[in-house]
Amino acid sequence: MIYPDNFEYKIGFDKIRQFLTDKCLSTLGEEKVEDMAFSSDFDLIQSQLSQTEEFIRIIQEEDNFPVNHFFDVRPALKNIRVEGTWLDESAVFDLRRSLQTIRDIVSFLKKEDEENTPYPHLQELAGEVLIFPQLLTKIDAILDKYGRIKDNASSDLNRIRKEITHVSGGISRSLNAILRAAQSEGLVEKDVTPTMRDGRLVIPVAPAFKRKLKGIVHDESASGKTVFIEPAEVVEANNRIRELESEERREIVKILIAFTDEVRPLAPDIVQSYEFLAWIDFIRAKARFALDIEAIKPTVENKQQVGWDKAKHPLLYLSHKKQNKSIIPLDIWLDDENRLLIISGPNAGGKSVCLKTVGLLQYMVQCGLLIPLAESSKVGVFDKIFIDIGDEQSIENDLSTYSSHLTNMKMFVRNCDSKSLLLIDEFGGGTEPQIGGAIAESLLKRFNEKESFGVITTHYQNLKHFANEHKGVVNGAMLYDRHLMQPLFTLSIGNPGSSFAIEIARKIGLPEDVIAEASEIVGSDYINMDKYLQDIVRDRRYWETKRQSIRQKEKRLEEITSQYETDLTDVGKQRKEIIRQAKEEAQRLLSEANAKIENTIRSIKEAHAEKEKTKEVRQGLAAFKAKLESEDVQTDDKISRKIQKLQEREKNKKDKPKVAKEEKQQTISVGDSVRMKGQTSAGEVMDIQGKNAVVAFGMIKSTVKLDTLEKVSKNQIKRESQKSTFVSSQTSDMTYDKKLNFRQEIDLRGMRGDEALQAVMYFIDDAIQIGAGRVRILHGTGTGALRLLVRDYLRTVNGVKNYQDEHVQLGGSGITVVDLE
Template structure:
């Protein structure tokens, strides 16, 4: 259910329909754009999204998709249903080219099916689409490549056209003879040539000489200086040409009628094939639009949720792109715990754009369009989208703005449920603030009790307090730069926003005494509360940035530690292998040494008094001894290095155990005034009160009661070190990681690679997937002999960050694709 009727105009979806229509190749696709509708069926939505996503891949692929001729000849086909009617040459030519396009598209997907299904959703849509090669062949036999009837379309037509050619040649010869004679007599100019008037060949002559040439005057020029005479000698031949042209036209009609009689029985099937062509045109337009707005096919779950990262309003994006400006993306989350988001903040700060972005993207998603957000986002499905945006004041219906809002709220209360998302702009405004705020609060309570989801913008303080005090409702703020006095257009969830009314009034130059008087009237508490809100937002932005930097650094350190441990394990394995090799080598050396010594002794005995031979034998023995010592020294160095690495690992584990013991000891000594933090977190707070096994801790302006075993003491020096450490990650590192996430592709194709080359590519791919928290990726290795698949899976068994891997669903590639799920 979509409410109200002008929902598409309010959200800007009507403009998206227009942009899609412009990308269609024919009226076939444009009709589908106009028929596009909102669905709440999970399977239907997924099918639409998969088709569009696959077509995006086709557009970026190497194979050219057949999209040359999307002609709509449905009207012509319906016109020829009565007997005796026929298609003309242009209609048949358009029919032929469009049927050829349908045939090429079907074969494009059938070819994929024969090899490996790369586009399962689109291949499935081909289904039982009929193609008509016989009709195409028949059309080729009667029309040439320019769409004209061929001379040999029938034996009769061929004879008629030969007769026309022969007669025309005779007329031409006669006229040339008459022209030469007239030119020799000076009746006409030397460069005069025959011309055509009313389908008959004539000679242009000056009026003064028209009686010099015997024949029929057919016409004269506009100036009256030329008359056109058909010589008597060619009149009969021209009459014959007219007769032959009539015969030609009748024969062409007979040929067209016979062909139309052949087509007529197939009209229902042909029209059904044109429905397929219309669908392909529509899907192609959606894929092109997705590329224009940088949209993706996000993960969709059959539940109610919004977990969007870097979402953008497509119409605003295109508008700012023309102005060469950057759009500020939106991060927003609604789930079962926090279903309704109350957004507050200054005017012109982006609240309404945020609300419209949610409404438009959710509507686009459930119409089967890809949407512009980050790949790590998650989306859900809602049965109802109810929206109240803008001024609906109506003279005809005698409705004020507020009355119109209340009419909408009546509808919302009656129809909202746990599968509804409400989008309300300036909730409660339009009437006296006190009663308007009270009614808005009562309505918000009803929405919350009905478990509805929603994004609501407001300036009312009581609604901000309601969000703080009730589960299911959460505050959000549009951020504002107090120093530059300009909006940042960023949404921060968790705290309410300030309207910055005093600051904005001061910026535009309102007299200071007026501002002071206004501040006195509202009271110091209100002014202070607004200031505290601003401080909270500022501090939150600061600590959010710090926390993000710390998370990035921790992740990097964890990766380094994990690789270090893997290297240690690998070295340990290599050590065992090296020791085994060393033992074998030692045995070989010992055996060779004994043989060499025995041989030397034998040579000395045999040489007896020959000193030179004795000296040479001893020299050879000394050289052998030196080489053996060198090999032993190398083996000792390797063993020493392995021992040092093992010692370092043991020392690291020992330090880790000592840290755990210290933390456990600190936990038992937490007292009032201590600086503490939640285990696993970085934000520090101050202990205000200790009660048995719990403590009241202040984190900034927020007080929380937490169990003692969940806390750990931190010194002021530790806090300073944490802050210093948090700045370790450079801006470039953060940008690199963000760039890697944006450019990371969820699939890798290793078909055709050698085993070692494929393994290297997959190793890099899996490393990147773990870094960007991909969740699930696909490896396309094909079936073949299965050797490549086995190599890849043997490697995947050794990677710690992988939860499981399995074959893709048989509909989407089966054993030719391995799906890897990451932890």
């Protein structure tokens, strides 16, 4: 439940709707924006938020999501319910392109395995959407890629169009012959060409000679200096053209009726598929808007709470962004312990903005929109939202502002509950302060008893006291800098705020005696209490700053300590490893020495040495071994000191071959394959002249400095060639899109020579790239300079097979037709 009816206007949601509407691609999405409504269904809210979040990822990570043709053909489908009606060519073309878009979107969303799809909620939305492949095939059979009926759409149409072409050719030849004869007789100027009037080919003639050329006068120029005559020789042929054109139109209608008869039974299913297209358009608009306001999908829990960190008012954020200004975010927490927040503070301190931010963001998220706040935030769901804000005085209903306020309070008290969110600005204001404050306190008590949530702004002291003395209600203050005498637009929860009335009056320049008298009237207790509130706020700000500073330093200290502990652990592991290796080496030496001594003893025995002598030798060996083992312990410290030197020595050993290898690689000789550093094109070194090298890049030789070159292997060139091929395959999609949107005619009339030439260059390049067979360049007749300039350029283009004037019936020398290879 939302109250009152103008709720969206009061919180600014009507402007949010307009932003979304502007981002839609069609009326399909715009209708969804209009139908968007507040919901308390937790599962629905989660689903809508997830759909928008997934589309944001598509925008940021995917390049091939189809968004080209969002056409609404539902009105056209509605108009063909009656037998005998038909879809015209443009409607069929829109139907074909939009159905292809639906098919591409469904294919995109279902291309991944259903269990591992990155867009599960959008894939679920695609569900069982029908894509009508057979209908697309039928449309392709009758329409070409530009949306015109194909010649072979029917045998009769093919015959009619061939006859039109034949008759038109005869008319053109006859007109040219008549025109040349008239020019030789001086009846017509040399640069005149046939033109069209009322769909018929005519010859422009000066009024003085109009009786010398037999035919029908169809029109004259606005100046009266030219009349347009249809020669008698071509009148019948032109009449035949008219008849054939009527036959052509009847045959096209016949084709369209037959096609429409096939579409009519499918119309309900097609409309259902367009419902899916509407949702995609709507979700895309929501995602685009979310990116504009830096919104996220918050943690939404199915309970009543407002736990927001760094929340921003979207409209205020966009306004500040245009002015390159920052916005002060809002931190606000309402839970079961502190449900009703009483915000006090000076006027123009941000109380109302705070209240509107809460109302707008909560309403947005329950309409399925992402909202701008920190990821640590937690969002709840409310069944009802009530708002009382602004001047509601009504002349028609004879209600004062306060009467309207009380009417709203009556509505709130009767309907609020533990799942309601109340947003009340200037609670109790608009009437005599003492009774207004008393009524406000009584209402606040009932709101608290019903365990409602809410944000309430006020200046009344008794409401601040009530918040301090009752569980479930908490004070909040909009902070104010007492020294600079300006608001900080920051909400602090826990203490009430001061109105700073005395300080503001003194800053404005109100006479001091007036301020002193006002202070006496109010009383010292009130003034002191306001002062104490200011001191509390000031001290709270000071200690909050201190606490933040200490927290940052502690965090930094923890990071440094953790880093030191990690480094010490690594050093300890290295030390133990080096000692272990050293001991293994010492043990190996001992084993070798022991083996040598044993061999000596064996030799002594074999030489029949005395037993006493052998025993002596063995004792000496044991003493030597013990001495070495004791030295192992004593040398631990020495080994520790040597660790760094050993590591450096090992590193140098590893680096030397690498450096040598790099130096070897960088030695450039004649015949080597090289490329310029940072470039991809490879060339061959033809000659070396001191610090310079002559390099052949294809057919071009260039002298470059040796230190700007690097050697490349044949395998590397091959890999890069393959990579280049891969990139080219990626660009094929772009070429396909360009081919779909390419127009085979360009109009140069009105352009300057250089501007027209550049336009033709780009046009011909695009035509060759997409493989267009024939294009038309409309330059007009005029002085003929533009025609000459275009044709001079066409002679230099390799891809141009030939070019000539257009058929006289279709524009003659004012249009150049270009055939491409």
